[in-house]
Amino acid sequence: MLRASARAAAAPAPQGPLRLRTEAPAAAPPRDADPEQLREAASARALPHKAARYDKLAQGYGLADDGLVDWDAKDPVSPSTPSPPPTDDELVEYTDEFGRTxxxxxxxVPREYARERDEMPEEDNAVYGPATAFPVYRREVPQLDTRIAQRAEAVHFDADWEVRDRGAAFYRFSHDAATREAQQAELQARRAETVAQRSKSTHTTAPVPGARARARRAARQQVIDAHRAAR
Structure with missing residues (x-):
């Protein structure tokens, strides 16, 4: 009751019963129209009636105690009024892709420029000097030079990296440079010794060039001589 009396006091005094504005009804669609068109036409005819009823209720005419809308608490806001910007959305400066501020x-602000602005180091009040700032990491120069020299060494053939059968003439050289040179020198000496012994030997298994041809000619000549003697 108190709410109804307060609402009646706040609302303007009604000047008469609730009367809705009458407008020219929309043209009804033909009877053979599509059901979707009939439904749209019915909605269009009901919209002016609903708008007029809303205006009357907003003015205080025809209010009911069991209504679902509290017209006293309803604060009309003009849709054309711009909402104030949030307080935390401050103005910032950034540099675009053309170097302009x-x-x-x-x-x-575009996301890529906002990320660059966030990654910029902030100014601090730190004091740098020989007593407060010093390098923590120091490169070990001799050890580093040794590693570089080891990498620069020549890489020779390593038989352990190949999976295959090896014959009787296979010789494994050492990975040490000095030992490898000594082994190669020994093999060269053995080779020179073998070549010298072969040059001194009179027996050779290599065929003499033209020996087979001469033998064939001699055998053919013997056959010819035998035929001549038989005549």
Whole structure:
């Protein structure tokens, strides 16, 4: 009751019963129209009636105690009024892709420029000097030079990296440079010794060039001589 009396006091005094504005009804579609068109036409005819009833209720006419809308608490806001910007959306400066300094709201700054701005180091009040700042990491120069020299060494053939059968003439050279040179020198000496012994030997298994041809000619000549003697 108190709410009804307060609402009646706040609302303007009604000047008469609730009367809705009458407008020219929309043209009804033909009877053979599509069901979707009939439904749209019915909605269009009901919209002016609903708008007129809403205006009357907003003015305080025809209010009911069991209504679902509290017209006293309803605060009409003009849709054309712009909402104030949030307080945390401050103006910031950024540099675009052409090197120009632009000013815009923080929410309007492109994401790639906002990320660069966030990654910029902040200024601090630290004091740098020989007593407060010193390098923590020091490179060990001799050890580093030794590793570089080891990598620069020549890489020779390593038989352990190949999976295959090896014959009787296979010789494994050492990985040590000095030992490898000594082994190669010994093999060269053995080879020179073998070549010298072969040159001194009179027996050779190599065929003499033209020996087979001469033998064939001699055998043929013997056959010819035998035929001549038989005549």
């Amino acid at each position: 632009r000013t815009a709201r923080k929410s309007d």
